[in-house]
Amino acid sequence: MASTFRTKRYQDDHNRISNADMTESSTTDHSHSTPPSGIAYGLLSALLFGLSTPFAKLLVGEIEPLMLAALLYLGSGCGLSLLWLVKRMRSSERLNPIKPNELPWLIGAIAFGGIISPVLLMFGLSMTMGSTGSLLLNLEGVLTAVLAWVVFKEHCDRRIVSGMVAIALGGIVLSVAGQNGFELSWGCVLIVLACLGWAIDNNLTRQISHAEPLQIALTKGVCAGAVNLTLALSLSNSTPPPVTIASAMLVGFLGYGISLVLFVLALRYVGTARAGAYFSTAPFIGALAAIVLLREPISWNLAVAALLMGIGVYLHLSENHEHYHVHDELFHEHEHIHDEHHQHEHTDEDPPGEPHTHAHNHEPLAHAHAHFPDLHHRHEH
Secondary structure, three states, X not given: OHHHHHHHHHHHHHHHHHHOOOOHHHHOOOOOOOOHHHHHHHHHHHHHHHHHHHHHHHHHOOOOHHHHHHHHHHHHHHHHHHHHHHHHHHOOOOOOOXXXXXXXXXXXXXXXXXXXXXXXXXXXXXOOOHHHHHHHOOHHHHHHHHHHHHOOOOOOXXXXXXXXXXXXXXXXHHOEEHHHOOEEOHHHHHHHHHHHHHHHHHHHHHOOOOOOHHHHHHHHHHHHHHHHHHHHHHHOOOOOOHHHHHHHHHHHHHHHHHHHHHHHHHXXXXXXXXXHHHHOOHHHHHHHHHHHHOOOOOOHHHHHHHHHHHHHHHHHHOOOOEEEEEEOOEEEEEEEOOOOXXXXXXXXXXXXXXXXXXXXXXXXXXXXXEOOOOOOOOOOO
16 A cells, blocks of 8 residues: 555656656656765775774773763864865865854754764773774664664665664674673773764764865864863863873874764765764774784674674665655755766856856756665655
8 A cells, every 4th residue: 555655646647747858858757776976985984983993992001981082083183184185275176164044053052972982982892892882883883773763764774774783783793792691881881871972973964074074073172172172171180291191182083083074975865874884893893803902702692692783784784775766855965976867957166077066056956876865865755
């Protein structure tokens, strides 16, 4: 019944658009693959964040958790601010800043992803092994997808849901300390709560992913770092040595700053749930690095969890979503090239060359191709 209704709705939409004198090419089926840039951005983001976890574990012994969280985000904010200034000086390209009406999304993302979650993670890492903490961060992708599906109504098919279940089971295995039966590790609980905070952050950031990613990431880094540093200094009378501070800020710049810029770009191209799936490869990278750098043992629950999470990530990465769909008329602004979804005329004020950024209008369009819920595919199913 639901399938019949959906087919009829698409047919009605198709007829409506055809009556509006759409060109023949607008309704032709096209075969597209997963956006390569979206996959690359997501995996590179995962690589940098995954490597940051065991290095943060090394620093936990030298810096108090709250101070470490502050330095990680300060390093992110300061490093990205320098990149922002260089970009503004070297390029005349028009940027797409965050609009005033989008500030609530950014403020929420900073609160959950920049202030609360890093503190929870640092305290959690102080109570768990680095490899366990790294793998447990896979739950961020699961919780991100669940919130995207349930709260923000992003489409998730059976393959995505199956992958989330496998990753969640891996997280449960990791949360159980096998020495004394089913004893819950409080360090793991804190890391799970950190994952929930970042899942909220990811879904809020998705709402502004069309904006300049450097601006989003540096704002989060500066604000979150300043708040956590103020709290850390008020609760402690000691400060780490300069070399340790520099090391923490470097880890933050790469693992939190550059990684976040890449993740925002992934959100733009493949949507929240899928970007979270690609990002779920980060804990495997972190776990392997922790075993090598920290010489931690490979326990039975770590091996079982890695297998379950590997299955889940594979299901996410191998998804192919293709069906006939309708694009309603849309007016917005973001960086783009003149591909199939961007066939518009330019004015004298619009920038030359590609990619470029300017406000543009999308005419109604109906077609079929493989796609993800990016900026132009947030339709119902």
